[in-house]
Amino acid sequence: MKTLQDLFLSELADMYDAEKRIAEALPKLAKTATSPELRTAFEAHLSQTEAHIEKVERVFECFDEDPFEETCEATEGLLQEADELAAEYKGSPALDAALICAAQKVEHYEIATYGCLVTWATLLENAEASAILEGILEEEKAADELLSGLATGGSNDEALEGGKQTTPYTRSAAAKR
Numbered sequence: 001m002k003t004l005q006d007l008f009l010s011e012l013a014d015m016y017d018a019e020k021r022i023a024e025a026l027p028k029l030a031k032t033a034t035s036p037e038l039r040t041a042f043e044a045h046l047s048q049t050e051a052h053i054e055k056v057e058r059v060f061e062c063f064d065e066d067p068f069e070e071t072c073e074a075t076e077g078l079l080q081e082a083d084e085l086a087a088e089y090k091g092s093p094a095l096d097a098a099l100i101c102a103a104q105k106v107e108h109y110e111i112a113t114y115g116c117l118v119t120w121a122t123l124l125e126n127a128e129a130s131a132i133l134e135g136i137l138e139e140e141k142a143a144d145e146l147l148s149g150l151a152t153g154g155s156n157d158e159a160l161e162g163g164k165q166t167t168p169y170t171r172s173a174a175a176k177r
Contacts, residue, residue, distance in 0.1 A: 008120040009063065010070060015113055016056045018072035022106060023049045025079045029103065032086050035096045038150055042103070045143050052139070055132050059121070062129040078106050100151045107144040114140060 023046060030042035060067040082102035089095040114137040121130035 004120055005063070005124055008117065008124060009060075009065060011113060011117060011120075012056060012059060013068050013070040014072045015110070015117070016053070016060075016067055017069040018075035018110065018113075019049055019053045019056060020069070021072065021075050021079060022110075023053065025082065029082065029086075029099055032090075033096055033099055035150070037153075038096050038099065041143075041146055041150060048139055048143070052136050055136055059117075059129045059132050062121075062126050062132070063124075074109055075106060078102065078109060081105070097151065100147050104144055104147050104151075107140055107147065110140045111137065111144065 026042050026046040026049060030039045030046070033039040033042060057067045082099070082105075085098040085102050086095070089098040092098075114133055118130055118133045118137055121133055
């Protein structure tokens with residue numbers, strides 16, 4: 001029978017893989033970003049992500065387990081989508097807005113998963129693991145807030161300055177009003 005600890009360790013292994021994938025993707029996102037502020041945010045989050053990998057390893061140790069990975073298909077898919085958006089909007093004033101959107105999708109996945117892991121570590125009465133995971137969760141929330149600030153502070157404005165184009169969707173939506 002599978003236990004809560006089994007689920008915890010499986011999801012922790014998922015996040016271990018996710019953090020490694022994100023660490024690999026962030027330099028590419030930073031290079032692709034046109035805004036110096038967004039580039040700096042991606043570079044700073046790389047350092048944080050590398051620290052998260054080490055912290056996840058410490059959480060495994062809190063449960064007397066060797067760190068192991070399970071393929072995080074969600075992060076794999078979200079990062080593939082980020083690559084596709086970057087390619088589709090390359091050279092467009094909307095590129096940074098697309099990168100922020102893709103990055104926030106990853107952050108939201110991390111926030112959801114780390115939130116569960118904190119709760120489960122607490123239920124499993126592992127205060128050290130819970131504290132480590134709570135720290136990661138707070139850093140992920142802060143990263144998401146930073147991205148939101150960048151989106152409202154310029155990247156979306158720059159995308160708008162690129163010209164409002166009427167697409168079939170916007171024409172049909174406007175006609176329904």
